[in-house]
């Protein structure tokens with residue numbers, strides 16, 4: 582049943598990708614969201630939000646500001662901010678800093694902006710904490726598998742081996758004094774797909790804060806920041822997507838104020854070959870997509886950059902090690918949803934979750 586739904590979902594995605602082919606890759610709905618932001622927030626409140634949708638980072642970005650002072654200029658500045666970030670950290674934009682770093686691999690260090698440097702530094706800290714299971718040097722494997730893009734199929738084993746051999750994160754050399762990044766082996770490539778959207782969410786948050794806004798929903802394809810409180814001082818209700826259903830069907834909601842909620846799931850980007858689903862988070866140890874019984878992982882915390890890195894990290898670690906890892910991470914809650922419809926949650930998350938779907942049950 583579950584499987585059938587995934588196949589239906591895959592077909593729907595294939596169809597919509599085909600229909601949208603003329604509109605460019607960014608309109609692909611498969612790139613959208615694991616969690617969904619509160620749609621009713623404004624209905625009963627006096628403040629109407631002002632919102633805008635952007636297509637960037639291969640995803641749909643939606644920002645809603647709940648404040649009468651919000652105007653077009655704010656959204657123009659947010660768009661500029663997003664373009665600036667993409668222009669620095671994109672793996673595929675030839676003008677980006679990360680692209681330069683990758684193309685100079687094995688040749689010379691590349692000086693980057695302090696922001697890019699710090700982001701790579703942060704990604705590396707997660708690589709160290711997970712012994713390389715979270716791995717920003719995974720660029721070659723990501724390119725090879727090409728998951729979430731047209732024509733994705735299981736690559737030849739020797740190509741996987743070759744890409745794996747170029748993904749040792751120990752060979753990312755950082756020079757704190759000069760802000761230079763050097764990839765020691767030619768052909769290596771950094772990929773920040775696991776952390777970039779969270780970073781962008783934090784950047785938008787900081788911008789809004791500097792503009793003196795205190796109530797907003799920032800949603801980058803399921804990477805959500807529920808800023809401040811709802812107008813009227815209430816908590817936000819953020820839906821946790823049912824991994825087996827189409828978007829907009831939550832298993833329940835969590836009530837939060839001023840928190841980020843980030844989900845990594847098998848239903849976001851994947852392809853099916855010979856009846857087997859290949860999702861987009863890769864195990865750097867095997868070079869293949871992780872296949873460990875997890876449907877999705879949601880992380881709730883204060884900083885979206887961390888939440889994004891963590892959702893990917895917990896996914897690769899698996900439920901048991903992931904729960905241990907998260908208990909050692911302060912002020913952070915997590916929810917794992919298994920393919921068996923079991924929920925594994927930190928105690929803090931259990932308190933936040935208002936489960937509305939009885940086919941999902943707590944396993945811990």
Ligand code: ADP
Nearest residue numbers: 714715716717723774775845849861862863893
């Ligand atoms: P999404 O981008 O769909 O929200 P994630 O935040 O979980 O999902 O990031 C997944 C992306 O991270 C992949 O598309 C790929 O670019 C990159 N990636 C895949 N496997 C790993 C890994 N083991 N460690 C770090 N990054 C990874």
Ligand code: MG
Nearest residue numbers: 775889890893
């Ligand atoms: Mg992530």
